Amino acid sequence: MADATDVSVLYVNDDRDLRELVARRLEREDDRLAVRTAESVDAAERLRSRHDVDCIVSDHHMSGRTGLDYLRSVRANDDGVPFVLFTETGDEEVASEAISAGVTDYVIHRAIGDPSPLLARKVLSAVDHERTRRRIDRTARQLRSVAEATDDALWIFSADWRELQFVNSAYESVFGQPVEEVRAEPRSFLDQVHREDVDRVERAMGRASNGEHVRIEYRVNASAELQSWVESRCIPLTDEGGSVDLISGFSRDVSDRKYYEASLVEKNEQLERFASTVAHDLRNPLNVADGNVDxxxxxADDPRLETSARALAKMDDLIEDLLALAKEGAAIDEPSPVAFESLVRSASEGLLSEEALEVVGSGTIRCDPVRTGEALENLFRNALDHGGESVTVTTGVLEAGNGFYVEDDGPGIPPSEREAVFERGHTTSEHGTGLGLAIVDQIVTAHGWEVEVVAGSDGGARFEIRGSGLDPADDADSGPTAPGS
Incomplete structure (x- = not known):
């Protein structure tokens, strides 16, 4: 099998001496060229039926069918093989007709001199160009097949969104508009966007045109019985000068997720209302019992009354924790930047003295400050429950800069119990409800973060919280302070 760099040439000429001379000269000119010859168009067609040919070089003036006739028959079969008309005499009419018929090049064979260097360059250039075109076409077909295998609408717009460079057929299923319509009028996809979301989508388009990577969710097909939600992501592509040249991206139907989230929000609200109602109904008899015990x-001085008072106090703590647990699992919609040290200090008020708390590092974190503060309070209470009033707590920035930690110098948590501590009802303290760390886990999960328990530097417990938006190394001066600080 020939190497991919070899070039097979078919030379057609009814003059045997000239046919043999040109073939030898071409092969001598460049060792990549391998030349087969044919004495007529009919012989050339028979040879091509048996062998692959990268380029045809043909004389024009031949008995029977001419070189121009051969060119026309090749192109009539939609054959793009490079075709060089190589003839002894120049004829403007023949040259014009050859160009109209799709000739690749036209070379005049002078009576004196060696034309093989020029002819070899013409042949090699034509073949290289054709091979490159085929590779590009093959790659384009492969990319199109990949694009058509996805349910996402893939697209490429000009920087001003007025020209559509590419879109796949999935566009119609996502936007409910025929592909032909958006190809004819690229900005017509905005007609499918819910009128209340159009301004927001246009602002996002403007940010993408200015070079910003954009992710946006919006409603489409508002006229349909059940409107759809779409998520689009825009990636600006710049030219050599750094200006935005194109905007590529994809749009996908996220209706199922949005409706699930809405259902989850409704269930969480129902759970919170139910928990509030139950808590109210429980507190009334609890207050009566507590008052009578007092x-x-x-x-009377009876130790059983002291035991009863402690049990009633624990019930009150349990109700508070159940209320917190009912609301802390809801997802965080719009986190805000909060000063890290301020959030820690606010959460420790009434629990830890200044001497018992050390804050290492500063910066901002993007979070729900109220709920993150509750998580910190529960971690501080956990340290006090297990380490006593003399416990010391250190909180600071993780070395990787992707989160923070809360560490105490108490007795620590054995490795075998480190996963179980986040389970509801798990406690090793006679004062605990078993819900404090479960609430921490709920709040962490609602932010999209992760929490892990490891051994502290002094043998105590160390809780490490990591996740997106946790970058306390950033400058905190411009961030808001925590509530109550």
Whole structure:
């Protein structure tokens, strides 16, 4: 099998001496060229039926069918093989007709001199160009097949969104508009966007045109019985000068996720309302019981009353934790930047003295400050429950800069219990409800973060929280402070 760089040439001429001379000269000119010869158009067609040919070089003036006749028959079969008309005499009419018929090149064979260097260059250039075109076409077909295998609408627009360079057929299923319409009028996809979302989508398009990577969710097919939600991501592509030249991206139907999220929000709200109602109904008899125990304790000194008082206090803590647990699993919609040290100090108020708390590092974190503060409070209470009033707590920035930690110098948590501590009802303290760390886990998960328990530097417990938006190394001066600080 010939190497991919070899070039097979078919030379057609009814003059045997000239045919043999040109073939020898071409092969001598460049060792990549391998020349087969034919004495007529009919012989050339028979030879091509048996062998692959990269380029045809043909004389024009031949008995029977001419070189121009051969060119026309090749092109009539939609054959793009390079075709060089190589003839002894120049004829403007023949040259014009050859160009109209799709000739690759036209070379005049002078009576004196060696034309093989020029002819070899013409042949090699034509073949290289054709091979490159075929590779590009093959790659384009492969990319189109990949693009058509996805349910996402893939597209490429000009920087001003007025020209559509590419779109796949999935566009119609996502936007409910025929592909032909958006090809004819690229900005017509905005007609499919819910009128209340059009301004927001156009602003996002403007940001992408200015070089910003954009992700946006919006409604489409508003006239349909059940409107759809679409997520689009835009990636600006710049030219050599750094200006935005094209905007590529994809759009996908996220209706199922949006409706699931809405259902989840509704269920969380129902759960919170139910928990509030139950808590209210429980607190009334609890207050009565607690008040009567206090009255009796004023009249009698019975250790069983002290036990009952502690049990009632634990019930009150349990109700508070259940209320918190009912609301802390809801997803965080719009986190805001909060000063890290301020958030920590605010959460420790009333729990830890200044001497018992050390804050290492500063910066901002993007979070729900109220709920993140509750998580920190529960971690501080956990340290106090297990380490006592003399416990020291250190909180700071992780070395990788992707989160923060809360560490105490208490007794620590054995490796075998480190995963179980986040389970509801798990506690090793006689004062605990078993829900404090479960609430921490709920809040962390709602932010899209992760929490891990490891051993502290002094043998105590160390809780490490990592995730997107946790970058306390950033400058905190411009961020808001935590509530209550």
């Amino acid at each position: 009255l009796v304790r004023e009249e």
